[in-house]
Amino acid sequence: MSWNWYIILGFLGGAVFFATGVWALQWAKKNGHLDRLDQGAAVIFDEEEPAGHVTDRFPLKARKKGKK
Amino acid sequence: MSAVGSFYASINPKSPPDLAVRVRLSNIDASMRWPTLLFLVSGVLWLIAGTVFAIAASLKMTNPAFLGHTEWLTFGRVRSAHLNSVIYGWSFNVAFAVGLWIMARLSHSRIRHPAVLFIAGCFWNIAVTVGIIGILKGDMTSVEWLEMPTYATPLLAFSFALVCVWGIISFRFRQNEHVYVSQWYILAAIFWLPWLYSVAQIMILFEPARGTVQSLTNWWFAHNVLGLWLTPMGLAASYYFIPKVLGVPIHSYYLSVLGFWTLALFYNWAGVHHLIGGPVPAWVISAGTVASVMMTIPVTVTALNLHMTVVGHWNAVWRSPTLRFVVFGAMSYTLVSFIGSTMALRSVNEITHFTHFTVGHAHHGVYAFFTMVMFGGIYYMMPRLLQREWPSAILIRTHFWCTAGGISLMLVALHIGGFIQGIEMNALKTEPDGSFTVAHQFLDIVMHTKPWLHTRTISGVLIAIGHVAFAINFFWMAWKHVGARDLAGVPTLLDVQPTSSSAS
Numbered sequence: 001m002s003w004n005w006y007i008i009l010g011f012l013g014g015a016v017f018f019a020t021g022v023w024a025l026q027w028a029k030k031n032g033h034l035d036r037l038d039q040g041a042a043v044i045f046d047e048e049e050p051a052g053h054v055t056d057r058f059p060l061k062a063r064k065k066g067k068k
Numbered sequence: 069m070s071a072v073g074s075f076y077a078s079i080n081p082k083s084p085p086d087l088a089v090r091v092r093l094s095n096i097d098a099s100m101r102w103p104t105l106l107f108l109v110s111g112v113l114w115l116i117a118g119t120v121f122a123i124a125a126s127l128k129m130t131n132p133a134f135l136g137h138t139e140w141l142t143f144g145r146v147r148s149a150h151l152n153s154v155i156y157g158w159s160f161n162v163a164f165a166v167g168l169w170i171m172a173r174l175s176h177s178r179i180r181h182p183a184v185l186f187i188a189g190c191f192w193n194i195a196v197t198v199g200i201i202g203i204l205k206g207d208m209t210s211v212e213w214l215e216m217p218t219y220a221t222p223l224l225a226f227s228f229a230l231v232c233v234w235g236i237i238s239f240r241f242r243q244n245e246h247v248y249v250s251q252w253y254i255l256a257a258i259f260w261l262p263w264l265y266s267v268a269q270i271m272i273l274f275e276p277a278r279g280t281v282q283s284l285t286n287w288w289f290a291h292n293v294l295g296l297w298l299t300p301m302g303l304a305a306s307y308y309f310i311p312k313v314l315g316v317p318i319h320s321y322y323l324s325v326l327g328f329w330t331l332a333l334f335y336n337w338a339g340v341h342h343l344i345g346g347p348v349p350a351w352v353i354s355a356g357t358v359a360s361v362m363m364t365i366p367v368t369v370t371a372l373n374l375h376m377t378v379v380g381h382w383n384a385v386w387r388s389p390t391l392r393f394v395v396f397g398a399m400s401y402t403l404v405s406f407i408g409s410t411m412a413l414r415s416v417n418e419i420t421h422f423t424h425f426t427v428g429h430a431h432h433g434v435y436a437f438f439t440m441v442m443f444g445g446i447y448y449m450m451p452r453l454l455q456r457e458w459p460s461a462i463l464i465r466t467h468f469w470c471t472a473g474g475i476s477l478m479l480v481a482l483h484i485g486g487f488i489q490g491i492e493m494n495a496l497k498t499e500p501d502g503s504f505t506v507a508h509q510f511l512d513i514v515m516h517t518k519p520w521l522h523t524r525t526i527s528g529v530l531i532a533i534g535h536v537a538f539a540i541n542f543f544w545m546a547w548k549h550v551g552a553r554d555l556a557g558v559p560t561l562l563d564v565q566p567t568s569s570s571a572s
Contacts, residue, residue, distance in 0.1 A: 006281055013267070020259075021332060033247055034325065040246045041317035041324075044174065044308060048093050056313045056388040056448055058461045 097452045099178035100169050103185035104453055105546070107165035108446060110193045112542050114157025117200075119532045121150035126525040130518055140204040148215040149203050155213065155293070156196045156224070159438060163301040164189070164231050166445040167254045169453075170308050171235055174251050175242035179234070188230035195223035211272050211282075213290035218273050225265060232258040249324040253304035256332060260296040264289050280348050284340060291339030294433055299335070299401075302438045303327075303370065305445045306398045310377055313391050313448065314384055319376035323369045330366040334359045341412040345421060353414075360412030367405040374398045389464045393444030396472055400436035404429065419494060424517060424524075425486025428479050435531075436475045443471070443538070456545055463541040470534030478527035485520025489513055 028034055045051040125147040127134045135141040172179050179185065199216030202208065207217040216224070235258050239251065268289035271277045277285065311318045318324055337359030340352050378385055378395060385391040407429060411420050420426060447464070451457060458464060495507035508516075 006277065013263075017263075017336075025329065028247070032245075037321040037325065038317075040248065041311070041321035043244050043246045043248050044312050044317075045315075046093070046176075049312070051315050051317065053315045054313065054384050054388070055315065056390045057384075058387060058389055058464065059457045059459075 093173055093176075094452075096172050096176070096178055097169075099182055100172050101182075101453050103179070103182045103189060104165045104169055104449070106186055106189040107161045107168075108450070108542075109546070110189065111158050111161030111165065112539050114153050114161060114193075114196070115535055116539055118150050118153030118158055119528075119535050121146050121153055123525065123528045123532060125150050126521070126528050129521045130525065139206070145204050145206065145208065148208050149200050151213070152196070152200055152203060152215055154434070156199065156216070157193075159298060159434065159442075160192070160196075160228075161189075162442045162446070163257075163298065164192075166305050166442055166449065167257070167301050168231070168235055168238065169449055170250055170304060171238050171254050174244065174248050174308070175238050177238065177241040177243055179238055180241070184230060185234050188227045188234070191223055192227035192231070195220050195227060199224070209273060211286055213293060214268060214272060214286070218269075221269055221273075225262070225269070228265070229262060232262060248307075249318075249321070249328055250304035250308045252325075252328050253300040253307070256328075257297050257300040257304075260292070260300075264292050264296065280346070283343060283346065284348055284352070287342035288336075288339040291342060292336060295331075295335040295338065298434065298438045299331070302397065302401065302441045303331075305441050306370075306374060306394055306401075309390055309394045309441075309444060309448055310374055310398070313388050313394075314377070314381050316377065316381070319373050323373040327366045327369040327373065330369070331363075334362045334366065338363060338412065341417070344412070344414055344417040357412045357414065361409050363405060364409050367402060367409075371398075371402040389458070389468070390444040390448040392468050393440045393447065395444075397437050397439075397441035397444065400432060400440065404432040404437055407432070419490035420486060421490070423486035423489040423493070424482045424520065425490060428482025428486055431475065431482070432479055436479065440471065440475075443467070446542070450542070450545060454545065458541060459544045459548070460541050463537045466537040467534045467541070470530050470537065474527045474530030474534060477530065478524055481520045481523035481527065485517050485523075488520075489517055492516065 033040070042051060049055060124135060124141065125143060128136070128143045128146065132143070135146075168179070168185070196216075199220035202217035202220055203215055207219075208215040209217060235254065239255060242251075268285055271285045272282050272289075276282060307318060307324060337355055340348065340356035341360050344353055344357070346353075374395075378391075385395050410416050411426075411429065420429075447458065492508045492513045493510075496504040497507040499505055
């Protein structure tokens with residue numbers, strides 16, 4: 001294939017990806033994902049793992065058998 | 069309904085409403101257990117294999133005769149086996165595990181037909197095994213980051229397609245209205261990589277393009293594996309685990325959205341900075357340099373965002389195995405990206421190109437950033453997948469200090485040694501007749517790098533010790549139950565305590 005074909009294919013591929021990106025951004029705007037961003041930050045928390053709780057630390061040492 | 073129709077209905081969110089329900093996180097973890105464990109077990113085994121190859125290759129750089137009499141252990145094959153083990157073996161497996169787990173949790177929906185993911189994982193690891201054996205027996209392709217022989221790659225592509233499709237199905241069944249930034253990164257990554265891999269395989273290996281187009285495609289692919297696959301997965305994990313562990317939302321969700329879209333806009337162009345000074349059109353190089361410098365925008369917003377989330381919670385970071393690794397990785401991401409933007413300038417690249425500086429930079433990105441973040445992710449995931457505690461805090465600490473210390477030592481050695489190497493390679497001296505000659509003979513320059521390469525080997529051994537500690541802890545946890553009666557108190561990693569983050 002000649003350079004011209006690579007350039008054409010490259011631009012076509014780039015255009016497809018650019019169009020997909022624009023579509024995704026437009027989808028996000030249309031469905032309200034770019035609004036109320038503070039609420040969006042809190043979706044990782046729920047009733048099972050609520051905000052305000054540290055959920056990870058080192059395991060405690062194992063208690064030796066027979067000792068308190 | 070036929071079996072095929074029934075299967076399709078079960079993965080279509082518009083089908084039976086009883087499937088599309090918001091489930092508890094513990095149910096999601098249970099549904100993800102076996103596929104995730106397969107990816108993690110495979111990843112840890114590839115990590116150990118890749119580490120062994122790495123130490124062998126590093127020793128050979130200062131002692132070329134080491135294992136030199138065995139054809140399948142010569143430097144070219146061992147070094148390539150290392151690269152492919154840690155990328156396609158370790159990095160991809162752990163990215164699948166962490167990415168799919170985060171996606172399932174954020175979608176608040178059980179994974180459908182986990183057996184399909186399990187099969188995809190088996191196929192992936194079979195393909196990587198065939199590829200690594202092919203490299204060692206001499207069938208490698210000599211294309212960087214695509215060294216696996218072409219008989220292994222179709223199975224890789226098929227497995228990856230299955231994993232990607234399952235990630236998208238998980239997203240389609242989401243119960244949250246809002247799409248969190250980690251989900252954006254994961255979706256984008258599984259959208260970009262099939263394109264990257266298939267175009268690179270076709271244009272370089274299956275229907276090779278002529279001349280420098282192959283080089284351009286090669287480095288477009290190799291850089292984008294880091295920038296559009298590993299980086300989004302690492303950032304998705306950072307944006308999930310940091311606020312999740314601390315119990316506070318990300319500092320500025322607006323900045324996270326800005327960071328994602330600017331990364332998507334700029335990163336793809338940057339790959340050609342690997343060819344600065346090469347026989348490619350100057351405008352292509354300039355575009356790559358501009359994009360590389362523009363990458364400071366998403367990197368700065370991400371760094372600010374994660375830093376401001378962590379500020380005031382350093383005690384909690386230090387007391388969390390997950391965040392020790394994730395925050396180390398996030399800080400490394402900032403540093404490696406700024407160094408990379410600087411390296412893309414022609415005047416700096418003149419010195420750093422073809423030196424150990426570039427090797428150090430690659431390890432900075434893939435290990436100090438991505439791998440450390442993934443270690444942190446595994447420390448968070450495993451107790452929730454297995455409903456068990458990590459057996460040994462000492463092994464966790466050993467893992468952290470050996471890997472953090474080892475990679476820091478490696479980076480210092482390779483960056484300083486590589487920079488000196490570059491200065492010496494460019495140095496000229498003036499002869500009495502006014503002409504210029506090289507100031508240092510090439511072999512002298514090579515000998516000057518030896519102390520730095522010895523340091524690199526030492527750092528590799530340190531990292532290997534950390535990996536062994538991690539592997540012991542990992543398999544001990546997977547195969548032996550640590551009963552609640554053996555612990556001094558309630559299980560800590562599974563216990564959600566309302567704690568002030570600034571408490572001692």
